Amino acid sequence: MKKLLLALLLSLSLLSTAQEFKTPVDYLTYINKEQGIISRSTWKYTSAVAHSKSARRIDNTRKQLIKTIQTAKKKIGDIKNGYNGDVEYQNQVIQYFDFCEKNLNEEYDKIINMQEVAEQSYDAMEAYLLARDLVNEKLDSENEKASAAFNAFALKYNIKISEGDSELGKKIKISNEVFDYHTVLYLVFFKVNFTDASLAKAVQKKDMAAIEQNANALLQYANEGLEKIKTIAPYNKDVSLITATKKVLEYYKKEAETHVPKIVSFYMFNDKFENTKKTIESKSQKDRTKEEIDNYNDMVKQVNKEIDTYNKANNLDFQDKQNAINNWNTVAENFISKHVPVD
Structure with missing residues (x-):
């Protein structure tokens, strides 16, 4: 009974690889790079949940993911005045990371506590799975807000972007589908x-x-x-x-x-x-x-x-x-x- 707790990857990838903040593309590239690091850490956590029987390894990857989020949040938070005073996208990303970090800490503990009593009744199991899914839905909602802010910034500054999921994004999407499918049949069982x-x-x-x-x-x-x-x-x-x-x-x-x-x-x-x-x-x-x-x-x-x-x-x-x-x-x-x- 397991499911990915995060879906962090913004699926839009930049066409430019500039490294300085002389242009809006430089600014987006910098933030996107930090998100990419988080995405890779997220995938390690997902993979551990799916393929590892070691609770210690799973929890270690969760803690490493939290550290990665904290590091990225600090780097993005240290950007002064966003891009020429435009901080809307920067703030939205930080808000998303704050939400992810909170869920990996506070909500994770709540869900673990619910999991411990879930097998005491069918209603308790349903409640546990519902709580877990609600966390995922909230994370998806925050992710969509960050993606919308990304697109709005790109549109505002006439930045061309390529549509489509990255490889990590595809893996995370597939993982969620697999866990959802498993959950339906697990409840029957x-x-x-x-x-x-x-x-x-x-x-x-x-x-x-x-x-x-x-x-x-x-x-x-x-x-x-x-x-x-x-x-x-x-x-x-x-x-x-x-x-x-x-x-x-x-x-x-x-x-x-x-x-x-x-x-x-x-x-x-x-x-x-x-x-x-x-x-x-x-x-x-x-x-x-x-x-x-x-x-x-x-x-x-x-x-x-x-x-x-x-x-x-x-x-x-x-x-x-x-x-x-x-x-x-x-x-x-x-x-x-x-x-x-x-x-």
Whole structure:
């Protein structure tokens, strides 16, 4: 469940490579150079999120990105009076960098805190993903303001610019698309996976009402998920994540329809056996009828068979569940690694 927190690159590249502030082109080139440095640092962070399993490496690249922003912001802030007193573009870029730095610090901490509790409920997971996406939307909005200020300055001073995304810009755009696609299917997976965890707790407590409630919810969510993935197109002809999600949904559907009734049946028979056992043990041997003894002995034989059958079914179900979940996690990880560009 990962996504790029920044999209820093202004996609317009200058045609001139002048280095002094004698012209408006010199001024834009200087600022654009600092933005390019930030863009490369941003990409390192994106790549670490997508391809690294090391939390330390990811956090180190985040901190390095913050330092890069701070350095660039100071250099641009040190420009006196912008270009001949025109500071609108300069101020907009600084405002954008301020916003990025704040989000990498304050908002990052908030999101990490939300992530820690996200798996406690489906609503918490949705809230976490929504908060993460809102941060990205705000960053995109600020980026658009900076881009608009760039274009306005270029137009004002008749500077010709080339339209189009840079290579880094394209990589960042692709990365966002991949993470967005992954998130949609992850939520489908998480909903049934979380409901199954609640079902498992109910089974452990032998809470028949909770078992029935969670089993019904699991079946409902599995069916809803199977319908939803029919509307999701493959990503760049890659159906792997859709297929893995379908498999895990089919497993949970089978569990709710087939395995849970066996659990309920076993618990009901076991309760009946325990009640019979208590009844016969409450009587002295002379008060026990032959019919009661024969019935109890038959139930002892049956309960032993039921326990053996139940344990085998549980082991098989557990293995099927682990296979489905592990497969989804592996496919999801490979999906991100495959489609997020490498350095």
